[in-house]
Amino acid sequence: MTKRPRTELQSDLTPISDMCAAFDVTPRTLRFYEAKELLSPVRVGTRRLFTRRDRARLTLILRGKRFGFSLEEIRQTLDLYDRTGSDAAQRQRACEIARERLAIMEAQRAELDVAIAELKTELAASEARFPVTHRAAE
Amino acid sequence: MTKRPRTELQSDLTPISDMCAAFDVTPRTLRFYEAKELLSPVRVGTRRLFTRRDRARLTLILRGKRFGFSLEEIRQTLDLYDRTGSDAAQRQRACEIARERLAIMEAQRAELDVAIAELKTELAASEARFPVTHRAAE
């Protein structure tokens, strides 16, 4: 028989190995993120079990990284997504930060469009300048 | 009377201080980029003079950084923009890299759209949960 936790496979609590496989990260990374308070897995004894919340946050973390944000910037933005139990001032601060991020991201999107257009132009010009070696024409 | 060109080509050759002011970077950064072969200013004696080409490249470098690319990734992509004097194999390689970057950037754009939409939703929900203008004394 394959090793299988008993009847309690509610899949809401994910062990570290599964997390690593699912998100393509190392254990070190997850422990590092926990240390930085980006994740907060529960403990069974000494072992970590990641929650649905952790998985959602990790998705956002990795996405943020791809956009070039630092972990600290990400951590602040993340708070918006589940800061339901804080006081008004904190929530307002979170909204403020989120609006800033939003502006940055929209600017980034605009710049990205320009960059993509430019690169396309340059690429087309570059490909036109020399015969593409045996590439099927359309 | 040493040689002294009075009518200098100031428009094309920019000293380091002007570069720093124009692009909001430090001298150290420009020297660092030169060491990494991202820039190649000409020398007058020991001093650097940045060309039009350097300015164009620096624009792309800083833009690339905002997108989260590393300097090395940027350097490779940059080659597409002025690798006119290389052999066919090199140009082809440059095009290949550029196409990869392009794909990455388009994926990034798509993901950015999603992220912006999500953040907007979350922000709207968060702002709806409590009055923004002033705290409702409930």
Place this chain on the structure above:
DNA sequence: CGTTACGCTGACGTTAACGTCAACTGCTCT
């Protein structure tokens, strides 16, 4: 019952992208 195998905790190493500092040089102005 021993031995993999996975997981944990320090603790130190690494890489990228600069910052900082010291010592020197060559103009320019007075």
Place this chain on the structure above:
DNA sequence: AGAGCAGTTGACGTTAACGTCAGCGTAACG
């Protein structure tokens, strides 16, 4: 001539984001 700068070259320091390794615990497998 001297002072004041802008600029240069090492050389070492710093921060973020992990990698790597040693030493230990424990749970299951054969």
